[in-house]
Each structure stands twice: as C-alpha cells, then as structure tokens.
Amino acid sequence: MILHLSQVLTSADLMAVLDAVGNARFTDGRATAGRAAAAVKQNEQGTGPAVDGALALVERRLMANDLFRDAARPSGFARLLLSRYATGMHYGSHVDAPLMAGRRADISFTLFLSAPDDYRGGELVIEDTSGERAWKLEAGDMLLYPSTYLHRVNTVKEGERLAIVGWVTSNVRSAQHRELLFELGAAMHEEFGSRGKTTLYDRLSWIHNNLLREWMV
Incomplete structure (x- = not known):
C-alpha cells in the first residue's frame, strides 16, 4: 500500500525544520548506503544538533497522526x-536495506520539505x-510505502529538493496484513461515524482486533 498523508507538518513546523536545514552540515549521502545502493546514490545528508531536533519533531508529529x-x-x-538534492543529483533504482541501525525496516517514507515549484525533476518514482508511478508532493x-518496493529519485534538473x-x-x-487492517479500520470508522455502535460495527471490531492479535510481532 502506498499512502499519501497530507500536511503532516503545520506551517510552523515546516518553518522550524527549514530553519534547521539552514544550520545543518551536509555530507556525502553515500555514507549511509550499502555498496550497491551507494553506486547509484548522489545526494547529501544533513547533520547537527538543529537537525536532530527537527527529526525528533517529525517523529512526534507522526506518532500523533491517526x-x-x-x-x-x-x-x-x-x-x-x-536529504538534499542539488541540481544534477539523483538516486538510482534500489530497495532499502532490511535493517537500519539494528532495527527492521518495514515501511519507508519521504516527507517533502520543498514545494514542487522549487525544483524541476527530482520525482520519487516507486x-x-x-x-511505476512518479510522486512530487x-x-x-x-x-508512505513498503520498504520492499524498488524506488528511485529522478535527477534534479533545476533548483534544490x-x-x-x-x-x-x-x-x-x-x-x-497492514493493508487489510487499515481497510477494516476505515470501515469501522465509517460505520461508527454514520450509524454509531451498531451490530455491524461490533462484528468488524471483533475481526479487526483479533486479526491484530494474530498478526502482531
């Protein structure tokens, strides 16, 4: 399942993150890629205390997002x-590593910080x-998309991504399983929102919650 989440960051959040970008130290992005991915990766990654604070803010906003x-x-x-892509930079087709910092990577996400008009090219292609489908949000x-999917970032032809x-x-x-639970949950919300706690809602809830018990790791 590929899912587009609108306005994960508020305008104030976005300004705070972009301020952190201005104080970041950027280095070669190949340092965090495996050998095969590094061969097709050309971007930069930002580090520093301000960046750490911005990433922590994003984590909080995501965990509060239903x-x-x-x-x-x-x-x-x-x-x-x-990540930063200047003009001419790209990231060729690759699959994300199964482990990141010792943890299993099940789902990947890209949170766009640049407006689409700020750069030409640079589409995320999944x-x-x-x-294939190209995304520029x-x-x-x-x-949000499964980490098992092949994906790439097209060359930025102008501007900065x-x-x-x-x-x-x-x-x-x-x-x-995640997609099935997501759709069941959506059906539950729709039923409860339109008719309240009905017999159908209870049956959907029984299926949803017991599947979750079965599938949780």
Missing part, C-alpha cells in the same frame, strides 16, 4: 535522515505490481 498510526502500526523508527506532505526520509519498524510485519 492516519499514520493506522497505516504503519509503528513500534518505532529505525532511522530518519535529512515501482509496484501495477508499474507539496511541502509538508508525506508518502529537500526531504526527510525515514524507516518504520511495524508491529505488523506483513504489508498485506
């Missing part, structure tokens, strides 16, 4: 990174069973 929690079933974050929006990328360790390891 849609994120319903889709990801997070037990924690394996890693978050601030490949699944239906083919508004600043403050996020794309800023994003926070991260990896989530989920309480539900299977992407298919």
